[in-house]
Amino acid sequence: MTALVALPVLLPVLAAGLVLALSGRATAQRALTVAVLTAVLADAVVLLVRVERDGPVVMEVGGWPPPLGIVLVADLLAALLLVVAVLVALAVLLFAVGQGRGDPESTLAMPFHPSYLLLVAGLGLAFLAGDLFNLFVAFELMLAASYVLITLNAGRPRVRAGMTYVMTSLTSSLLFLTAVALVYAATGTVNLADLAGRTEGLPEGVRAALSLLLFVVFGIKAAVVPLHFWLPDSYPTAPAPITAVFAALLTKVGVYATVRVQTLLFPREDLWWTAAVVAVATMLLGLLGAVAQDDVNRLLSFTLVGHVGYMLLGLALFDVAGLAGTILYVVHHIIVQASLFLVAGLVVVATGTASLSRMERGGTDRVVPPGVGLLFAVAALSLAGIPPLSGFVAKFALLRAAVAHGGVGAYALAAAALLTSLLTLYAMVRVWRAAFTGSARRDPEERVGRRGPVGRSSSVLTVAATVCTVLAGLTVTVGAGPLADLSERAADALVHGDVYREAVLGGPR
Numbered sequence: 101m102t103a104l105v106a107l108p109v110l111l112p113v114l115a116a117g118l119v120l121a122l123s124g125r126a127t128a129q130r131a132l133t134v135a136v137l138t139a140v141l142a143d144a145v146v147l148l149v150r151v152e153r154d155g156p157v158v159m160e161v162g163g164w165p166p167p168l169g170i171v172l173v174a175d176l177l178a179a180l181l182l183v184v185a186v187l188v189a190l191a192v193l194l195f196a197v198g199q200g201r202g203d204p205e206s207t208l209a210m211p212f213h214p215s216y217l218l219l220v221a222g223l224g225l226a227f228l229a230g231d232l233f234n235l236f237v238a239f240e241l242m243l244a245a246s247y248v249l250i251t252l253n254a255g256r257p258r259v260r261a262g263m264t265y266v267m268t269s270l271t272s273s274l275l276f277l278t279a280v281a282l283v284y285a286a287t288g289t290v291n292l293a294d295l296a297g298r299t300e301g302l303p304e305g306v307r308a309a310l311s312l313l314l315f316v317v318f319g320i321k322a323a324v325v326p327l328h329f330w331l332p333d334s335y336p337t338a339p340a341p342i343t344a345v346f347a348a349l350l351t352k353v354g355v356y357a358t359v360r361v362q363t364l365l366f367p368r369e370d371l372w373w374t375a376a377v378v379a380v381a382t383m384l385l386g387l388l389g390a391v392a393q394d395d396v397n398r399l400l401s402f403t404l405v406g407h408v409g410y411m412l413l414g415l416a417l418f419d420v421a422g423l424a425g426t427i428l429y430v431v432h433h434i435i436v437q438a439s440l441f442l443v444a445g446l447v448v449v450a451t452g453t454a455s456l457s458r459m460e461r462g463g464t465d466r467v468v469p470p471g472v473g474l475l476f477a478v479a480a481l482s483l484a485g486i487p488p489l490s491g492f493v494a495k496f497a498l499l500r501a502a503v504a505h506g507g508v509g510a511y512a513l514a515a516a517a518l519l520t521s522l523l524t525l526y527a528m529v530r531v532w533r534a535a536f537t538g539s540a541r542r543d544p545e546e547r548v549g550r551r552g553p554v555g556r557s558s559s560v561l562t563v564a565a566t567v568c569t570v571l572a573g574l575t576v577t578v579g580a581g582p583l584a585d586l587s588e589r590a591a592d593a594l595v596h597g598d599v600y601r602e603a604v605l606g607g608p609r
Contacts, residue, residue: 108224156603167291171230196341198561293604322354336397340445348438375416383409387523421501423591456534480528
């Protein structure tokens with residue numbers, strides 16, 4: 101059963117090489133990529149069932165025992181997020197295939213599929229890595245693939261945005277490598293389970309400095325305020341499926357790494373004020389930025405930034421209830437954020453513009469199919485936290501945890517979360533009004549797409565993939581009870597890290 105832990109990394113890497121050998125055979129590339137991600141999803145589901153039943157699964161790579169050897173660890177948190185991440189990655193891949201990203205005539209054909217597979221391999225390694233250095237390798241694998249994806253078939257604006265993304269990512273990587281070196285110098289190990297015991301003996305100043313440095317490193321990757329500046333300028337310029345998978349998954353890996361490292365290496369018994377202040381700033385400034393945007397993709401990018409603050413809210417509380425709310429919110433947000441960007445892609449294809457003001461003046465209700473409006477409404481209302489959708493379930497868990505925790509800081513977090521929900525609803529209403537209830541008059545001078553795709557319909561596969569992501573969000577609502585139970589058990593394991601440490605240092609299970 102330990103081989104199950106390696107397959108989410110191994111299969112996409114091997115398939116990426118095979119896809120390169122199939123260059124020029126678009127149909128074979130598409131079929132192989134879809135088949136491999138389907139197999140990885142099946143493996144992740146089996147792994148989740150195994151972990152939920154019997155506890156963490158540990159694989160000693162090369163037969164070397166920890167802490168000297170490399171280990172891959174699937175506990176309940178890693179297995180749960182792996183399932184959700186691969187599910188969304190598969191749906192976005194189908195959307196991309198529907199848009200013709202693999203056509204032989206397209207410049208996207210050769211690099212898209214191998215880069216996408218390597219991105220998924222990096223995601224899997226990030227969730228399963230049992231030491232800081234391989235977590236760094238996972239981020240580098242994801243970033244190398246994302247450099248290619250974000251600049252595919254790019255013109256000057258996208259190259260400029262891609263440079264911002266690349267330079268920020270390289271800076272974060274340099275800081276991460278520095279942090280790994282400092283941790284090793286202070287403790288003599290980078291194995292997470294081993295570090296959990298060794299960091300307790302460090303001087304308080306050293307512990308605080310290492311904790312803050314790692315928080316900054318992962319904060320850049322998660323796009324928390326004030327380290328978020330790169331995201332709204334980078335993501336909106338990419339094609340819809342690439343933006344969707346980046347927004348849904350890459351920032352969540354940063355959140356996951358923050359939660360994993362802080363709870364395991366630097367446990368706290370009270371409110372973490374640094375995370376609390378950053379959470380409030382991220383929620384409010386992210387959504388204030390969103391309501392000021394005219395471009396639908398930039399608006400969604402700022403909402404992405406704002407809602408990362410919700411995930412930090414639960415971490416700041418640093419108790420089982422707060423971390424359970426964070427886990428539940430990450431699961432919800434991965435699916436809903438992907439849904440919104442995919443729906444936005446359908447709207448832009450139909451209207452020929454991402455500008456809300458031009459949509460409203462152009463009367464896009466004549467060219468956007470009504471079904472697309474329904475898909476947007478479900479995802480948008482869930483993001484805003486309207487009951488009984490998944491966003492409400494996740495936000496209620498976080499608010500209940502904040503109230504139960506008590507204290508000025510926790511109440512401030514709850515108040516910021518409520519205000520952010522209202523701002524989110526306002527931002528979503530702006531998009532709805534412009535894209536789906538615009539003026540019936542079409543000004544010829546404002547007709548953006550006279551030489552573009554105005555009125556063009558999306559393929560059946562792109563619509564089907566979008567429907568699947570929206571339905572996945574509804575499934576989270578229907579299964580809120582079991583999912584909340586899984587989240588609470590995963591959070592309990594984070595707060596009480598003995599099970600993780602014993603599973604890794606005690607050998608394979």
